[in-house]
Amino acid sequence: MRTPRLRTVHPVLWAGWAALAAGAVLCVIGWYGISGERYAERQLPYLASCTIPGAALIIAASVLLTHGRTTVAAARVDELYGLLVDAEPADADASGPAVTAPLAVSGDxxxxxxxxxxxxxxxxxxxxxxxxxxxxxxxxxxxxxxxxxxxxxxxxxx
Incomplete structure (x- = not known):
């Protein structure tokens, strides 16, 4: 019987969520700063310091979240493969093919x-x-x- 293991969140996923939150906050700050200025030359600092880096963080977050999920999925596949390989008999000869007893031998x-x-x-x-x-x-x-x-x-x- 397999014992349940604790599922941990991959660090790349945490980094992705943090980058997404930081990017969203920067975009909101940039929008708020731009909306309060009438002239374009006074809006540029908010655009350069908040909105563009915020958008870049959101894009980076999407890449990190995608990579983190594929990494977690690959780890699960590796775990399942390990369980499959462990199902083979431990006393199998390395020199020849493994001979296993049949699962059922009843004649009925x-x-x-x-x-x-x-x-x-x-x-x-x-x-x-x-x-x-x-x-x-x-x-x-x-x-x-x-x-x-x-x-x-x-x-x-x-």
Whole structure:
């Protein structure tokens, strides 16, 4: 069973949100300063010192937020891949292919009503399910049910 790990926010995301907030504040200050001046030559200092840097910070924030989200997504994919690789047996020989025991070895075949697969009785997909019933020979002969890819029951096990 996998234990939940605490999700942490990536530092690039924090930097992106901080840059977005700072850029928005600068743009508001620049707008307020420009709106109070009548002549263009008195508006230029507000434009140069607040509005343009604020817009640049907003653009930088969008880049940081986009990069941070892709980094977080890549970390999640790496974590899932690590879990997948860890699922392999630990005692596998490095010299040859890993031979694993079958998941299910029972000779009894079961199906779930309305399902499309038939399973061995000890298959993890039907084990413990009260609605699992023995396979109907007519459904098996007609080809309406396929073998389960997890437990891989043999067709001659009827």
């Amino acid at each position: 075949l079961l199906m779930v009503p309305g399902g499309t697969l038939w399973h061995r009785a000890d298959c993890p997909l039907v084990a413990g399910k009260a609605e699992a019933v023995p396979v109907d020979a007519k459904l098996l002969a007609s080809g309406e049910l396929g073998p389960c890819p997890i437990c891989e029951p043999a067709e001659e096990t009827d």
